[in-house]
Amino acid sequence: MRLEVATAADVDPFVELLEAAARWMTGRGVTQWQPGSFASRRASIAAEQTAGELRVVRVGGSLAAGIVLSAAMDPIWATVRPARALYAHRLVIDRRYAGQGLGERVLAAAEDEAERA
Secondary structure, eight states: OEEEOGGGGGHHHHHHHHHHHHHHHHTTTOOOOTTTTTTGGGGHHHHHHTTTOOEEEEETTEEEEEEEEEEEOGGGGGTOOOOOEEEEEEEEOOGGGGGTTTTHHHHHHHHHHEEEE
């Protein structure tokens, strides 16, 4: 598995992965992500890609997973104030790879990247 910096061509597939996950979650009564909410924020996701914050994993040329790694501190961590950190947002795994440990490997790769930052 290789976590790589996303290209502009990855934005729409990433948004679709997020939307698919939102539909799947909502269908199971989990309301954390709402269908349509990511498509409506496509421009901000594209800005994250342009800033080099979007990471993706490909399997057979298709997006299998994605995550946003940002140095911008989320307000919920304001009292911690680490010297340096990367914050993980919108981790998503294609359902075809569910249960295979891909999410764990993505987070481990993100942690490695944060340690090098």
